[in-house]
Amino acid sequence: MTVRPLDAPELPPEVLLRVEHLTMRFGGLVAVDDVSFDVRRDEITALIGPNGAGKTTVFNCITGFYKPTVGRLTLRRAEDESWLLERLRDHEISRAAGVARTFQNIRLFGGMTLLENLLVAQHGPLMRASGFTLLGVLGFASYGRAERAAIDKATAWLERIGLIDRADDAAADLPYGDQRRLEIARAMCTDPVLLCLDEPAAGLNPRESAELNTLLRSIRNEGVAVLLIEHDMSVVMEISDHVVVLDYGKKISDGSPAAVREDPKVIAAYLGVEDEEVAKVEQEIERIAEESGA
Amino acid sequence: MADHAPAHPSSPFMAALRNAFITALIALGLAAPMMGLVTVQGPNGLRLEPHWERVAIAVGLVFLGRLALNLTIWRPDAGRTRTQIPPRVEATLARLGRWFAPVAVALAVALPFLPGVERYTVDLAILVLTYVMLGWGLNIVVGLAGLLDLGYVAFYAVGAYSYALLAQHFGLSFWVCLPLAGILAAFWGVLLGFPVLRLRGDYLAIVTLAFGEIIRIVLLNWYWFTGGPNGIGGIPRPSFFGLDFTPGPDGFAATFGLKFSPLHRIIFLYYLILALALITNFVTIRLRRLPIGRAWEALREDEIACRSLGVNTVNTKLTAFALGAMFAGFAGSFFATRQGFISPESFVFMESAMILAIVVLGGMGSQIGVAIAAVAMIGGFELFREFKDYRMIVFGAVMVGIMVWRPRGLVSSRTPSVFLKEKKAIAGSLVQEGHG
Structure with missing residues (x-):
């Protein structure tokens, strides 16, 4: 029923959503600055970063609550059906493009x-x-x-x-x-084809958090890609297949959880330490990761 | 006021006394100019006549009354004012409620033929039913979609003038004009809906209020079209499928072999408005169970969540405005045909306020509650005619009383539109009132 917009890029088959040069300015404040990343099908992608890094802004751009200042968001729903999300109205993003979301502060009826x-x-x-x-x-x-x-x-x-x-x-x-x-x-x-979750584990106890992980994995296994913002590192490291790290609106790291965990830039951004202390912090992170893996 | 306990807790009695004294002072300030001084026509023009004994009585009553209340109901240890009916009573009421609607409808159908019912009662019932219908119409906008509309009477006016003008200039019959008036009113509903789509709360209320006034002032000043303040008279009366309610040989009475009586027309009008009101009710109940009705309620609960779920909030709001306006348009054309004369004076803000009060008092979103509130308010207003000027005070006092004991209206609980195993009423405190 739909056509691919003429200027939509041809995405590789495994990529569901491609975010390119996404920039969002609020007046003089640059909340998101030239961020590009891919969300692949059959994967759980986590968007992490310290408070105020612009994670929720990226989310709001993808789900149509903000119109990005600059950037292109291409979603390839099916082989011959692509959408440029930044051109859709908010309710069309859910209905036509198949992007669903939840909210940081729960918004149920x-x-x-x-x-x-x-x-x-x-x-x-x-x-x-x-x-x-x-x-x-x-x-x-x-x-x-x-x-x-x-x-x-x-x-x-x-x-x-x-x-x-x-x-x-x-x-x-x-x-x-x-x-x-x-x-x-x-x-x-x-x-949906893409489920966006804004801090799904916030306020959950460990048992509920584990149940959530199971649920998210089963959703992914059914072929729905998951993009989540999360603060709880144990959740991120345990379930995500791909992690994107933002800091001050810029992407500082992008890769598998293991790779991101080792990235000194991420460690520095997360813990706000000088470069000399990084080694010490790395050990700390390792310990946390082991605990969460256990 | 009773919460303003003294800083250093002396004795509760002293606190109550102090509070009563302060209240008496306020009463003195109010009563002295309003009750104490009376202007009397003297030989040399107006002169003031003091009546200090009245002031003393009023202040004394306030003081004693407040003291008594402070020592009994408002005692600091008396606990909070009960605003909830105990669950057992609530359950009994719910059981009665299931029977209430069918009994009320049966009573309404039988009303004109009940013994002891005269013309005045039927006339009053027509008036009440008009407001029931208007209340149900506004309930779609305010109660379901949660959009506060203070200019609802504008659509009532559009309906009334549509019928009056179409009938006078084109000679169209009531039955042709009725749907036309509804469509025109719905069109104006959409027209109002567009500019207010982004507005919420107070801002929405102000714009809808202004819209109501604009319509009235246009009707008042567009002299050659609407007749201005003179209104439109000689509006054709409805016929019984072509049979007029006249004493002649072609009239309704002669055709059916009845003795002519002016009451026939009144009874016909009564059944007409009853049918219109029931159609409004039927459509609303039906719509609540359809996706559009659920979208209205979801919009009232959380507009942002609605958008994230692919609900087109623009269309949803516009349909709510249009449908609410359409029913007002039907009621308006009924009003015009019943009165035979309309003027802008019938469509003042007070009417909007009255309809909104019916919806709020009845419990937003509740069909039965709105009907009860319309009967109580319009019927009660007429019954208390003997109170003359004081009926406004009685009216205000009743409103305050209801808002204290039933802050969410008479029927505050929400009935789910669909259920899996068991239909449970949802407590009013969980239901959002909308963003405006």
């Missing part, structure tokens, strides 16, 4: 039930099935079928995140960790 939350996520297909409301008001059977399919999908997700028993409770009634999982399930109900 608190007064609606879990089931309703997951049905709102399927708004696009349901809206088409209801003939843009007209057929639905008249009570056509085709809409009933579509709604049942949507409920089945929501049920499957609720079972998967272990919240099926609370399907008819208000989302705001859930404990924090469950709300995080529900938000991920809601994003997944939009049938």
Whole structure:
């Protein structure tokens, strides 16, 4: 149904999203400065960096909440279907390009039930099935079928995140960790090809954090690429296949978790130490990594 | 005020006394000029007549009343004012609630034929039902989509003038004009919707308020088109599918072999507005279960999350404005045909405020609550006619009372639009009120 925009670059088949020269200025402040990286299919990519490094800004550009000042964001959804994300309106990024996101401060529809939350996520297909409301008001059977399919999908997700028993409770009634999982399930109900998670492990206890890792891995194994911002190094090192490090809006490192962990620039940026102390800090990091691996 | 406990806790009685004294001082300040001085027509023009005994009585009452309240309900150790009905009562109410709607509809259908019902009652019921319909229409915009609209009466006016002008200039019948008026009002709803798409909260309220006033002032000043302050008179009355309510041989009564009575038309109008209101209700309930209705509620809960899920917030907001306006347009053309005369005076801000008050009092998003609130407010307003000027005070006091005991309206809980196993009401405190 879609065409590749004329100026969209031809991406290698394994690359899902290519971010090129992304720059975002707010007045005089350069929040993101010439950042380029790839998000590959079948991989979990982590975007890390100290506070204020511009991670969330990159996220907001990819998911359409900001229009980048400079840069090109090409997403290749299928072989013959590419999108330039910076040209799409925010709701089209989710619907057409298949990019779903969660938020740092959870944004559920608190007064609606879990089931309703997951049905709102399927708004696009349901809206088409209801003939843009007209057929639905008249009570056509085709809409009933579509709604049942949507409920089945929501049920499957609720079972998967272990919240099926609370399907008819208000989302705001859930404990924090469950709300995080529900938000991920809601994003997944939009049938994305790229799932962007803004600090999914924040505020989770170790058990919940481990459950989250399992969930994210299973999502990746189903062919949905995951891009996540995370502060919790144990999560990053354990589950990500590819790590991009930002500091003061610039990319300072990009590679496998092991490579990034060894990068002195990353160590310096993360811990704010002089070069002489790097060796000491490296040992420290090693220790943490071992603990997290254990 | 009772929270302002004294800095050094002496005795609770002294604190209560002090508080009551301060309240009495405020009462004195207010009562002295307002009650103590009366202008009387004297031989040499107006003169002031002091009535200090009235002031003394008022201040004394305030002092004693406040003291009594401080020592009983507002005692520091009395705990917080209860704003929640106990769960057991709530459950009983919910059980009754299931029967309430069908019984209310049955009662409404039977009303004109109940014994002891006269013309005045039916007239009043028509008025109440008009507001029920307007409340349900506004409920889509305010209650479901969470967009605060202070200029709703503008669409009511568009509907009324559409019918009046179309009927007068083109001779179109009521049944042709009714959908046209709805479409025109919906069009104006979209027109208002576009500029306010980005606005939230107070800003949205101000722009919608201004929109309502603009429509009224245009109607007032566009003399050759709308008749200005003189309004439009002689608006055709509706016919019963072509049969007029006249005493002649072609009239409704003669055709059906009834004795002519002016009440026939009133009863017909009553059923007309009842049908219109029920259609509004039916469509709203239906829409709530469709993706568009869920998108409205999601928009009220969190607009940013909506956008991240691919919900087109522009279209969603515009449909809410358009549908709300459409129902106001229907109600407006009904109003025009019922009155036979319309002028801009019927579409003042007070009307918008009244409809909004019905929605807020009823509980935003609740269909039954809005209906009860409309009956209570419009019906109550009429019943308290004997109170004359004081009915505004009674009205205000009732509003304050409801907001203290039921801060989220009469029916504050939200019914989910879909459920898997069990339909559980969602407590009002969890539901967002919208961003404006």
